[in-house]
Amino acid sequence: MSEMIPIFGMLTGIIIPLAAFFWQYIEGKERRATILEISKTIDDPDRLDELLSMLDEKKSEPTDYRRGGVITLFVGIGIYAMGAFAMGRLFEGAGMLVGLIGLGIVIAGYLYPPTSDELNQAVEEFEKR
Numbered sequence: 001m002s003e004m005i006p007i008f009g010m011l012t013g014i015i016i017p018l019a020a021f022f023w024q025y026i027e028g029k030e031r032r033a034t035i036l037e038i039s040k041t042i043d044d045p046d047r048l049d050e051l052l053s054m055l056d057e058k059k060s061e062p063t064d065y066r067r068g069g070v071i072t073l074f075v076g077i078g079i080y081a082m083g084a085f086a087m088g089r090l091f092e093g094a095g096m097l098v099g100l101i102g103l104g105i106v107i108a109g110y111l112y113p114p115t116s117d118e119l120n121q122a123v124e125e126f127e128k129r
């Protein structure tokens with residue numbers, strides 16, 4: 001039985017991504033069937049475009065890098081603290097790596113404005129020059 005553990009470990013690395021892709025395919029299949037049924041019943045192309053835009057899952061607001069960076073930074077601090085107090089030097093190094101990645105994301109969030117208001121303000125400041 002102990003020889004089977006590495007095999008199960010390798011199979012897990014293959015099965016999980018395949019299951020995720022299959023799940024995404026099934027979700028997309030239902031969406032495509034819904035769009036097909038809607039298109040069969042609606043004759044007005046403007047109304048069809050409106051309904052299709054409602055099904056679209058795109059975010060209307062840009063990604064806020066600052067929020068994600070702060071979360072990543074504190075996850076890194078937590079991993080570092082776990083290594084410092086209980087687990088050892090390996091976790092300290094991993095925590096420092098994750099924390100510095102989070103710090104980089106926070107800095108990127110300030111360099112690249114995330115909201116449309118901040119983008120408009122940056123464009124107006126650039127146009128004034």
